[in-house]
Amino acid sequence: MSIQRHGDVGRGAGGQKLPFARAVEAGGFLYVSGQIAMENGEVVGGTIVEQTQKTISNLKAILDEAGYGWEHVIKVNCWLEDPRDFWSFNKVFAETFGEHPPARSTVEARLMVDAKVEMDLIAYKAP
DSSP states (O other): OOOOOOOOOBOOGGGGSSSBBBBEETTEEEEEEEEOOTTTTEOOOSSSSHHHHHHHHHHHHHHHHOOOOOGGEEEEEESSOGGGGGGHHHHHHHHHHHOOEEEEEEEEESSSOOOOOEEEEEOOOOO
């Protein structure tokens, strides 16, 4: 089994290099690191809807780069800073995954950066 890393995460606040891969592929599985509403190393402000849309956009870019699509996503882990945002978050999530959603966990958590939501995922495509 080969392991392929899909780039570093890039740069965080202040241009700091982040010490982990955006995704790692092994045996047909793609493990995507936690993503937030970040652009050019800075958290994008806005509502939970806007931050969720940007977070999902970041996940999609990584899937595309690795040759996977939403249909390959089997599990998503989600962290929300404020549980009152759950229903608005859930609406954006449902719009993304439609009638064939993956398994999912969603919990309230204090995030490490000033973001409203973080998501990671696992995708599978037969090698």
